[in-house]
Amino acid sequence: MKVTTIGTGYVGLVTGACLAEMGNHVVCLDVNAEKIRILNEGGIPIHEPGLDAVVKRNVEAGRLQFTTDVDAAVNHGTILFIAVGTPPGEDGSADLQYVLAAARSIGQRMTDYKVVVDKSTVPVGTADKVRAAIAEELARRDAKVGFAVVSNPEFLKEGAAIEDFMKPDRIVVGSDDEQATLMMRALYAPFTRSHDRLFVMDVRSAEFTKYAANAMLATRISFMNELALLAEKVGADIELVRRGIGSDPRIGYQFLYAGAGYGGSCFPKDVKALVRTGREHDQELKVLNAVEEANDRQKLVLVDKIVARFGEDLAGKRFALWGLAFKPNTDDMREAPSLVIIEELVKRGAAIAAYDPVAMSEASKMLAQVQGVSFCERAEHALADSDALVIVTEWKEFRTPDFDRIKSELKQPVVFDGRNLYEPALMSTLGIEHHAIGRGT
Numbered sequence: 426m427k428v429t430t431i432g433t434g435y436v437g438l439v440t441g442a443c444l445a446e447m448g449n450h451v452v453c454l455d456v457n458a459e460k461i462r463i464l465n466e467g468g469i470p471i472h473e474p475g476l477d478a479v480v481k482r483n484v485e486a487g488r489l490q491f492t493t494d495v496d497a498a499v500n501h502g503t504i505l506f507i508a509v510g511t512p513p514g515e516d517g518s519a520d521l522q523y524v525l526a527a528a529r530s531i532g533q534r535m536t537d538y539k540v541v542v543d544k545s546t547v548p549v550g551t552a553d554k555v556r557a558a559i560a561e562e563l564a565r566r567d568a569k570v571g572f573a574v575v576s577n578p579e580f581l582k583e584g585a586a587i588e589d590f591m592k593p594d595r596i597v598v599g600s601d602d603e604q605a606t607l608m609m610r611a612l613y614a615p616f617t618r619s620h621d622r623l624f625v626m627d628v629r630s631a632e633f634t635k636y637a638a639n640a641m642l643a644t645r646i647s648f649m650n651e652l653a654l655l656a657e658k659v660g661a662d663i664e665l666v667r668r669g670i671g672s673d674p675r676i677g678y679q680f681l682y683a684g685a686g687y688g689g690s691c692f693p694k695d696v697k698a699l700v701r702t703g704r705e706h707d708q709e710l711k712v713l714n715a716v717e718e719a720n721d722r723q724k725l726v727l728v729d730k731i732v733a734r735f736g737e738d739l740a741g742k743r744f745a746l747w748g749l750a751f752k753p754n755t756d757d758m759r760e761a762p763s764l765v766i767i768e769e770l771v772k773r774g775a776a777i778a779a780y781d782p783v784a785m786s787e788a789s790k791m792l793a794q795v796q797g798v799s800f801c802e803r804a805e806h807a808l809a810d811s812d813a814l815v816i817v818t819e820w821k822e823f824r825t826p827d828f829d830r831i832k833s834e835l836k837q838p839v840v841f842d843g844r845n846l847y848e849p850a851l852m853s854t855l856g857i858e859h860h861a862i863g864r865g866t
């Protein structure tokens with residue numbers, strides 16, 4: 426099939442590359458000329474494991490192209506994915522300006538039947554707005570061309586995007602158009618090991634499903650973070666509690682890790698947007714308000730522990746900080762807890778020696794205005810002359826570090842373990858003062 430993605434970010438690029446892998450002919454469009462230049466020169470603008478190989482293979486096979494040419498891109502695809510950003514507006518609602526601009530650019534150019542797919546995360550009712558924007562542009566140039574708008578939210582996780590797209594738990598298609606449904610089924614047939622993985626539903630339910638999924642996952646995390654704070658007070662270990670409850674299949678093990686708070690481009694904005702949708706319909710989503718509030722507090726938990734240990738005035742203190750990205754295996758720094766932690770420590774006079782395996786270039790851009798932050802080429806380099814080690818992101822290489830070196834290079838062997846990487850009993854045996862999350866320390 427001929428496919429176009431409008432927007433070549435995390436979702437658009439992964440969608441385009443994975444659909445090309447199944448034999449489709451895909452054109453990825455972006456307004457960001459720099460991104461398209463990098464892709465056309467064989468580079469990948471984001472860090473995503475396995476993506477480079479899929480892109481390279483399909484570009485070489487002539488099935489995957491990148492362009493800034495809107496006319497060519499709109500004319501190429503019969504199926505057009507809108508995969509542009511939907512950042513939070515000032516009031517927390519999803520800003521639809523990029524989605525609607527993409528819709529208008531389709532309406533201004535299309536000359537034959539198109540299935541327009543909302544892949545971006547968009548509030549209930551957006552498909553109607555996309556349909557109206559396209560229809561308005563068609564009417565403006567008096568063109569009579571058929572089209573359908575379907576919702577097909579994306580559930581991939583950064584850092585595991587290729588795996589998630591290639592082997593989805595489910596594919597949700599919101600459609601009220603029979604022909605479009607058939608085309609979506611055919612497009613996704615290679616990804617659905619059995620047809621019960623593809624759920625066709627009405628458009629509004631599909632749009633809602635995406636927010637419900639992210640809100641549920643964020644709720645689990647905030648719930649565990651809140652229990653972790655209490656566990657510290659009552660002398661329980663949240664890691665043992667996690668295993669104890671996760672073994673119940675009704676609860677399950679995933680997304681029960683207490684830590685330094687959730688970040689990323691999606692949970693924070695999607696929780697906000699759903700709360701906002703509730704307000705627009707006179708319904709306060711009380712649980713989600715609390716989820717957000719608990720997460721804001723959680724991002725400060727490591728700072729509170731550091732202040733409790735070293736005092737409010739951190740002038741003259743230096744902290745080694747491992748892990749800047751909002752989660753491992755990505756260079757994405759959007760809403761990363763590390764940003765809040767660094768800002769709070771620097772505000773109190775501390776210096777930060779930071780290390781991240783891939784996110785330092787992104788981080789240095791976002792922290793350009795913050796004084797007192799230096800970046801180290803290797804994790805160990807951050808340790809020398811630091812007063813303590815602070816772990817914010819659970820990259821694999823931090824799991825079994827050289828503890829002797831941590832002990833000898835830090836001024837004092839103090840570790841703030843924001844992702845519960847180390848066993849408290851082992852740390853105690855090694856003579857390392859270990860401050861974890863919800864583990865009685």
Ligand code: NAD
Nearest residue numbers: 432433434435436455456457509510511523545546579583
């Ligand atoms: P992104 O910022 O990485 O990419 C969006 C791209 O769209 C940018 O490159 C931008 O230049 C481009 N763009 C904007 N307007 C355009 C236009 N009119 N024409 C062509 N290109 C245009 O965003 P993302 O992370 O890929 O997210 C896209 C959507 O998918 C969001 O709604 C997000 O919530 C959702 N989503 C993201 C993820 C994820 O893991 N990142 C997962 C599931 C869903």
Ligand code: UGA
Nearest residue numbers: 579580581582583680681682684686687688689691751752
């Ligand atoms: C999340 C969802 O997992 C995807 O299904 C969804 O498609 C995506 O949002 C989206 O809509 O964009 P992502 O943000 O890439 O994916 O990453 P997650 O693995 O969900 O992690 C989000 C945050 O939660 C991270 O900061 C992570 O550290 C934190 N987290 C995750 C925890 O604190 N504890 C956990 O147990 C799991």
